[in-house]
Amino acid sequence: RRKVVDGHDEKRRYPRLEFHCPVKIQGFDGVHKITDIGMGGVFVELKNASQVKVGQVLQLAVKFPTEYEPTKLKAQVVNVRDRGIGFKFLDLSRENQEVIRVCFNTFKDTIPIT
Numbered sequence: 001r002r003k004v005v006d007g008h009d010e011k012r013r014y015p016r017l018e019f020h021c022p023v024k025i026q027g028f029d030g031v032h033k034i035t036d037i038g039m040g041g042v043f044v045e046l047k048n049a050s051q052v053k054v055g056q057v058l059q060l061a062v063k064f065p066t067e068y069e070p071t072k073l074k075a076q077v078v079n080v081r082d083r084g085i086g087f088k089f090l091d092l093s094r095e096n097q098e099v100i101r102v103c104f105n106t107f108k109d110t111i112p113i114t
Contacts, residue, residue, distance in 0.1 A: 016043075017108055024070070026059040034062065035084070039100055041075065045084040052077050052085055060087065064103045071099050 016038040022031045023044055036043045042062075052058075056077045061070040073096060079086030092100070 017104055019103075019107055021065060022063045024061040032084075037100070037104065039097070039104060041078065041086065041088040043079075043084055043086050049080050049082070049085050052080055054078060054080060057090065058087075064099060066103045066106055067099055071096060 016036045019034060019037045021034050021037075023034050023042070024031055025044065025046070028046070028048075033045045034042045035045055042060075044060075046052075054077050058075060058077070060073045060075050062073060063070045073092070074090045075087035076090050077085055078088045089096075089100075
């Protein structure tokens with residue numbers, strides 16, 4: 001299903017939630033910020049995003065507010081912008097799917113869905 005939004009083809013399969021939480025990205029120093037999340041992926045603000053190539057697979061360690069420990073996720077770069085990177089989750093375990101679903105459902109009524 002595709003929608004045209006502001007002249008761009010909408011390719012997402014899942015709704016996105018404006019959502020902020022910390023994330024560490026394999027190969028990058030420091031902690032970065034997720035700015036939106038969906039069941040299929042996340043967008044991460046990153047100043048030096050141009051170092052990353054579309055198709056690249058990286059490990060993310062996400063500190064969801066609903067979890068005590070960071071959740072490790074395998075993700076593929078699907079979008080590189082000036083302000084950051086769009087990731088698509090790969091090979092999500094049932095446990096990680098549940099972590100993302102609980103977080104999404106917990107916050108979907110408090111934060112606008114995009």
